[in-house]
Amino acid sequence: xxxxxxxxxxxxxxxxxxxxxxxxxxxxxxxxxxxxxxxxxxxxxxxxxxxxxxxxxxxxxxxxxxxxxxxxxxxxxxxxxxxxxxxxxxxxxxxxxxxxxxxxxxxxxxxxxxxxxxxxxxxxxxxxxxxxxxxxxxxxxxxxx
Amino acid sequence: xxxxxxxxxxxxxxxxxxxxxxxxxxxxxxxxxxxxxxxxxxxxxxxxxxxxxxxxxxxxxxxxxxxxxxxxxxxxxxxxxxxxxxxxxxxxxxxxxxxxxxxxxxxxxxxxxxxxxxxxxxxxxxxxxxxxxxxxxxxxxxxxxxxxxxxxxxxxxxxxxxxxxxxxxxxxxxxxxxxxxxxxxxxxxxxxxxxxxx
Numbered sequence: 001x002x003x004x005x006x007x008x009x010x011x012x013x014x015x016x017x018x019x020x021x022x023x024x025x026x027x028x029x030x031x032x033x034x035x036x037x038x039x040x041x042x043x044x045x046x047x048x049x050x051x052x053x054x055x056x057x058x059x060x061x062x063x064x065x066x067x068x069x070x071x072x073x074x075x076x077x078x079x080x081x082x083x084x085x086x087x088x089x090x091x092x093x094x095x096x097x098x099x100x101x102x103x104x105x106x107x108x109x110x111x112x113x114x115x116x117x118x119x120x121x122x123x124x125x126x127x128x129x130x131x132x133x134x135x136x137x138x139x140x141x142x143x144x145x
Numbered sequence: 146x147x148x149x150x151x152x153x154x155x156x157x158x159x160x161x162x163x164x165x166x167x168x169x170x171x172x173x174x175x176x177x178x179x180x181x182x183x184x185x186x187x188x189x190x191x192x193x194x195x196x197x198x199x200x201x202x203x204x205x206x207x208x209x210x211x212x213x214x215x216x217x218x219x220x221x222x223x224x225x226x227x228x229x230x231x232x233x234x235x236x237x238x239x240x241x242x243x244x245x246x247x248x249x250x251x252x253x254x255x256x257x258x259x260x261x262x263x264x265x266x267x268x269x270x271x272x273x274x275x276x277x278x279x280x281x282x283x284x285x286x287x288x289x290x291x292x293x294x295x296x297x298x299x300x301x302x303x304x305x306x307x308x309x310x311x312x313x314x315x316x317x318x319x320x321x322x323x324x325x326x327x328x329x330x331x332x333x334x335x336x337x338x339x340x341x342x343x
Binding site: 001020021040042045046059060061062065066095096097098101102113114115116118119120121129130134135136141142144 | 166169215217239241259261265267269270271272273274295297311313315326327328
């Protein structure tokens, strides 16, 4: 039902993708048009999409509870105001990726196909395909089938 | 969801779709959340715990809730949460009740603690989150879980253990130890009951 409501409001969602619980979509203007989701994705409760820029999710992606996608970038060079808005950057999540509960995806990040992000990880840099991130550790799981 | 299963058609499709859409509806849970909104927040109260036992959860005496935790789970949701006596559950906790979550006596959950009981098998590269795997979570007597920590499925936390704020616990924690980090590692051995404080 949630997925249907999102589709009706203009979010591009591929076949067999499911949202368990309504995600939060925030941002200026036509936010629904900036989110696109592929086929066979699963989103657990309370996903949060900050749609200052486009967020593109591939096929077969699984997203855990409380995952945040942030696209608003900030300039921190001014000591009088550290959080100065500095445009936005898009997020891309590759096919087959799995994002664990409570992880945060920062602006401009590209997550490669088949990567796994552990619970509570903050992803600030691009992730190559087939990597496992847990805490501050990075392990390649390319050999895993 | 089984990707390889043949897609149902016609009446069967309508039936499975209806089943999928309605299995997440728990009238008792909805009533519980609605009444819970009327109760005062900001203070640990016995009244909210009473409300939870009324709804069908097994909750011990003297347990207090500051606000209603977020609860999700399948059909067996009400029998899957067991809370002992004199526990304190702070704001914004998440109980994933696909499997059994057991809190022993005198357990304290700080704000935003997440107890998870469902995960996935690591699958092929085209679809990393494979079939769903369930495992129970058990918290021992007198343990204290710091703010915003995440307890992953299958973890048992020993009696008198302390989990530092923000840590992610992916394996069992021994009794009377302090753990922290991502993934959580042992930082300190604490004095047990009857032992002198080091």
